[in-house]
Amino acid sequence: MDSPIDPSAAGPLAAYRARLAGGALESDQAQEAAARRLQTLWEALRGYDPRPRPPTASLLARLLRRDPPAPAPRGLYLVGAVGRGKSMLMDLFFATAEIRRKRRLHFHRFMQDAHATMHAIKRADPGVDDPIPPLADQLAARAALLCFDEFQVNDIADAMILGRLFQALFDRGVVVLATSNTAPDDLFKGQPGRDAFLPFIGLIKQHLDVLELDAARDFRRERTRGMRTWHVPADTMARRALDRAFAALADGTAGAAVTLMVSGRALHVPCAARGVARFEFAELCGTPLGPGDYLAIAKQFHTLILDDIPRLSPDNFDEARRFITLIDTLYDQHRRLFASAAAAPDKIYQRGENAQMFERTASRLDEMQSEAWLDAMAPD
Numbered sequence: 001m002d003s004p005i006d007p008s009a010a011g012p013l014a015a016y017r018a019r020l021a022g023g024a025l026e027s028d029q030a031q032e033a034a035a036r037r038l039q040t041l042w043e044a045l046r047g048y049d050p051r052p053r054p055p056t057a058s059l060l061a062r063l064l065r066r067d068p069p070a071p072a073p074r075g076l077y078l079v080g081a082v083g084r085g086k087s088m089l090m091d092l093f094f095a096t097a098e099i100r101r102k103r104r105l106h107f108h109r110f111m112q113d114a115h116a117t118m119h120a121i122k123r124a125d126p127g128v129d130d131p132i133p134p135l136a137d138q139l140a141a142r143a144a145l146l147c148f149d150e151f152q153v154n155d156i157a158d159a160m161i162l163g164r165l166f167q168a169l170f171d172r173g174v175v176v177l178a179t180s181n182t183a184p185d186d187l188f189k190g191q192p193g194r195d196a197f198l199p200f201i202g203l204i205k206q207h208l209d210v211l212e213l214d215a216a217r218d219f220r221r222e223r224t225r226g227m228r229t230w231h232v233p234a235d236t237m238a239r240r241a242l243d244r245a246f247a248a249l250a251d252g253t254a255g256a257a258v259t260l261m262v263s264g265r266a267l268h269v270p271c272a273a274r275g276v277a278r279f280e281f282a283e284l285c286g287t288p289l290g291p292g293d294y295l296a297i298a299k300q301f302h303t304l305i306l307d308d309i310p311r312l313s314p315d316n317f318d319e320a321r322r323f324i325t326l327i328d329t330l331y332d333q334h335r336r337l338f339a340s341a342a343a344a345p346d347k348i349y350q351r352g353e354n355a356q357m358f359e360r361t362a363s364r365l366d367e368m369q370s371e372a373w374l375d376a377m378a379p380d
Contacts, residue, residue: 012093013039019092030214031085034078037211038093041177044073046098050144050173075176077151077204079183080213082302086179087149087251087274089213093177094147104147107178108300111158112259114139114165132161136168144174150275151180153188153197154299155261160193163200170207181302184210229369231340234308238340242278242305245338249303250274262296269297278305285322294326298333309341314352324361331364336374 016035019025050072078086094104117138118131128134139146146169153159169176180187184204188197204210227245231238246255255271255278267289271278277297284306297304312320330337341348345365349358367373 010098011039011042011096012089013042015092015096016089025085025088028085030080031089034085034089034211034213035092037076037209038089038177041073041076041175042093042097045145045175048073048099048144048175049101051141072170072173072175072207075208076178077184077208077210078177078179078213079181079210082181082275084213086213090147090149090177090179097145099145101143102145102147103143104149106258107148107151108258108260110146110148111155112261114161115157115261118161132164132168136165136172139169140172140174146174146176148176148178151178152182152300154191154296156191156193157261159188159191159197159200163197163203166200166203166207170203176208178208183212227338229336229338229374230345230365232342232344234340234342239307242307242338242340246271246273246276246278246305249276249336260296260300262293267293267296272301275300275302276305277301277303278307280307281309281319281323285319285326289322291325291329294329295333298329298335301335303336303338304330306337306339309339309348311342311347312349312358314354317352317354320349320354320358324358327361327364327368331368334373337365337368 013035016025016031020027025031078089080086090104094102114135117135121128121131121134153162166176184201187201188194191197227248228241229245231241250273253273255273255276258269258272260267260269268283269277269279270283277300309323310316310319312323327337345362346359348362349355
């Protein structure tokens with residue numbers, strides 16, 4: 001039986017129990033176990049600062065200071081299905097971490113920044129053959145603790161630099177905490193070039209403990225249970241309903257624009273947070289995007305919110321064809337879809353020679369609204 005909460009206690013475990021006591025959370029053994037492991041890391045990190053001290057004025061003092069730096073605490077890789085509380089626990093840990101230099105960011109944003117910084121380093125000094133060491137210097141100078149939410153690797157450009165970048169960060173004493181829907185052994189699985197990626201998986205296991213958060217319930221799903229996923233018509237009330245769905249699915253995190261790299265091209269996502277992406281129909285189906293773009297979105301986000309789907313016909317068949325491809329991709333990847341539209345799925349495309357082709361899409365849209373579909377949604 002747990003001891004009473006010490007009012008003077010600090011750290012993520014105390015913060016977690018305080019939220020339980022206040023009714024903000026419901027008790028879950030797996031979350032409690034994860035909070036305990038995070039507490040251990042929190043204690044190991046108190047006051048941790050791996051930056052070398054400046055040289056003293058005394059040569060003798062410098063010669064006598066031969067003790068090797070203390071080893072960095074082992075980080076943590078927290079893996080589990082969608083909605084089990086991984087990000088919530090990371091937030092509690094990050095907010096309470098007593099370390100001066102720390103950063104928390106979405107892993108995809110981190111990799112975007114890393115690529116941009118490497119390009120900037122090369123532009124500033126064309127003589128730099130390898131931008132990874134100076135990049136690691138910059139990152140380590142800014143943070144001794146890096147917390148990555150939604151750790152996932154889908155891009156070959158990311159996969160090819162991760163091993164060397166993380167090795168350089170670990171060499172500089174940086175501690176990593178990551179949340180992911182994918183176990184380390186399954187990262188980049190089935191992708192071309194994975195053999196060259198395997199050393200990175202070994203590096204993760206060497207420096208981070210892997211803890212599965214096997215919570216009994218999908219708390220995020222419970223918050224949206226009973227919510228309508230298809231809103232007709234696409235009016236102000238529908239937009240407000242989709243606003244609420246985004247807030248619930250993203251745990252209240254404000255959305256921000258992100259960029260996905262697809263075969264060397266930039267794919268703009270206007271609003272995203274915590275595995276949820278939101279687009280206007282015209283942005284996603286009214287521009288020349290293809291199957292690779294939709295697959296990149298489906299692999300990066302577990303939920304798509306789509307505003308203002310119009311009626312479709314031979315008059316706007318390019319948009320209809322892209323919409324069919326999008327729905328097929330979301331269906332095959334078993335992703336959630338919340339949408340507002342001018343009509344119900346079986347009424348969107350009713351006339352013209354391609355109306356029959358749309359029947360399968362309408363059937364899939366109906367299935368994707370069902371409780372069985374939502375409850376069985378793929379965890380990654």
